[in-house]
Amino acid sequence: MNYQWYPGHMTKAKRMMQEDIKLIDLVIELVDARIPLSSRNPDIDELGKNKARLILLNKSDLADPKYNRLWSEYFKEKGFHVLEINSKNGTGVKAIQGVVQEACKEKIERDRKRGIINRPVRAMVVGIPNVGKSTFINTFAGKACTKTGNKPGVTKGKQWIRLNKGIELLDTPGILWPKFEDQAVGMKLAFIGSMNDEVLHIDELSLDLIHFLQEKYDGVLKKRYEVEPVGNTSDILREICVARHCYLKGEEPDLQRAAAIVVEDFRSGRLGRITLEFPE
Incomplete structure (x- = not known):
C-alpha cells in the first residue's frame, strides 16, 4: 500500500x-x-x-x-x-x-x-x-x-x-508534508490514525501492524486474542477472525472486520503500551 x-x-x-x-x-x-x-x-x-x-x-x-x-x-x-x-x-x-x-x-x-x-x-x-x-x-x-x-x-x-x-x-491546523520519502513513516502515521482511514486499506494496514507486533512485542497478540501467533500475518488475522467471531454469511471469515479490530485495539491502547520506533 x-x-x-x-x-x-x-x-x-x-x-x-x-x-x-x-x-x-x-x-x-x-x-x-x-x-x-x-x-x-x-x-x-x-x-x-x-x-x-x-x-x-x-x-x-x-x-x-x-x-x-x-x-x-x-x-x-x-x-x-x-x-x-x-x-x-x-x-x-x-x-x-x-x-x-x-x-x-x-x-x-x-x-x-x-x-x-x-x-x-x-x-x-x-x-x-x-x-x-x-x-x-x-x-x-x-x-x-x-x-x-x-x-x-x-x-x-x-x-x-x-x-x-x-x-x-x-x-494552527495540523500539517503533514507533501510526500513521504520513506513509506515506513507513512505506515506508522497510518497506524496511529494521522491519515484519513478512508484512503487506506485497513486489511493491509493490520497485516503490517501484526508483523511489527510479532517482531517487537511478542506475546501481545496471544494475550489479547488468545491465539497462537504463528505462520504468516494472514494466517494470524484469520485466527483473530475466529477468536472474535468475525464471520460473513456462510461462515466465511470477515477479515476486514477483524483487521479493523486489531488496528483500533492498538490505537486505543487495548493491546498495551506500545512504541513503534526507537531512538538510535
Whole structure:
C-alpha cells in the first residue's frame, strides 16, 4: 500500500505559519510518543529556527514507558525542552508553564532590561493531524477553546488563545508534508490514525501492524486474542477472525472486520503500551 495524504488546506496552513512565526517566542510541538520522529513534520525545524522549542510527547500513556524516557533524553540532547504528557487526562500538563518560562528566560530577561514587564510569551502550537493539539490546548487552558475531534483535520484555521498573563497560544491546523520519502513513516502515521482511514486499506494496514507486533512485542497478540501467533500475518488475522467471531454469511471469515479490530485495539491502547520506533 502506498501511504500518501495531503489535503489542500495544509498548503495554506504552512503559508500561514510562515507569516506568523515572526510574532512567536516559542514553538510548542506535539508529537505522538509512539512515533516521536515519524510524527514530526521536518518543515517545523526550518519554520522554528532561532525560536525557543518545546517538544511534548503526547499520548505518552499509550507508549512504552522505557522508550518515553529514552526519547526524552534523545530530544534533550538535540537542545529541545521536553515533557511527557497525556492531554486527555491532563497528566504532565501542569509542568508546562514552568518549562515555558525556562525555555523563554532569555526573552523574558531581554524584555525586563528594556522595561517591558508582563508581556506574555507567545507560543505557536504545532503538530501533525490527530496528534492531540486541540485537546492539549483545551486541557492547558482549563476550558474548551478549540474544536476537537478523533479525526485528522478538525482545526482548519488559526486562533489566538490567552491562557493567563504569562502565555498566549496560537493554534494552527495540523500539517503533514507533501510526500513521504520513506513509506515506513507513512505506515506508522497510518497506524496511529494521522491519515484519513478512508484512503487506506485497513486489511493491509493490520497485516503490517501484526508483523511489527510479532517482531517487537511478542506475546501481545496471544494475550489479547488468545491465539497462537504463528505462520504468516494472514494466517494470524484469520485466527483473530475466529477468536472474535468475525464471520460473513456462510461462515466465511470477515477479515476486514477483524483487521479493523486489531488496528483500533492498538490505537486505543487495548493491546498495551506500545512504541513503534526507537531512538538510535
